[in-house]
Amino acid sequence: MFTGIVEELGTVAAVLDQGDAIRLTVRAVTALDGTQLGDSISVNGCCLTVAAIDHDDLGSTWTADVMQETLEMTSLLGVQPGDGVNLERAMTADKRLGGHLVQGHVDGVGTVVRRSPSEHWDVVEVSLPRELAKYVVPKGSICVDGVSLTVVNVGPDSFTVSLIPETLTRTTLGSRAPGDRVNLETDVIARHVEKLITAYLPGASA
Known part of the structure; x- marks a missing residue:
């Protein structure tokens, strides 16, 4: 479980193509503080498991295995060395929930x-798969590339968010340009509520 508060802007160090998977190596500092093998780190909103930790003259890196299904479902498909990525370690029970509940499941x-762009913030419009639009509401929460954001407006196939200078500086959203793909995770509470009430709607099977 994560909060959507990015701890560090890491850099992709290497991508090893394994045919039906990749081994993704990311250079990081904060994200490796106290991290052990088997721990979870969110990479652009995608929960990955730490499979290796290495150190070299440039600092420290960690490696995760990313299977084909994950690549097909997320914007990690096509990631290249040198790309910046938003990193967040899994939350602990005593951590402040500064964003919202994020699973790391895109x-x-x-x-x-x-x-x-404006003087003090940027308004960004992002396309939204129509099947996800019902979970997104104005002033509600959405996770974009691992960043917890408040929705401004919602349309049938897009939504807008306002990005403050801190978000623009500390995350990849500061450099995302029109046409760039981003990972989306909607509010898990909304999805659970939908499932619970669907059973009581007319026409629901017993």
Whole structure:
């Protein structure tokens, strides 16, 4: 479980193609503080398991195995060495929940449609798969590339968010351009509520 508060902007150090999977190596500092093999780290909102930790003259790296299904369902498909990635370690029970409850399970991939810079923030519009639109509401929460954000407006196939300078500086969202793909995770509470009430709706099977 995560909070959507990015701890560090890491850098992809290597991508090893294994045919039906990749081994993704990421250079990091904060994300490796206290981290052990088997721990979970969110990479652009995708929960990955630490399979190796290494140290070299440039610092420290960690490696995760990313299977084909994950690649097909997320924007990690096509990631290249040198790319920046948002990193967050799994939350602990005594940690402040500064964002919202995030599982690190990507629901779908959106695309940056447009961004409108202003003096103190950017308004960014992101495309939204229609099947996910019902879970997104104005002033509600959504996770974009691992970043917990508050929704401004919602349409049938897109939504907008406002990015403050801190978010623009400390995450990949500061450099995402129209056409770039981003991982989306909707509010898990909304999805659970839908499942619970569906059984009581007319026409539901016993």
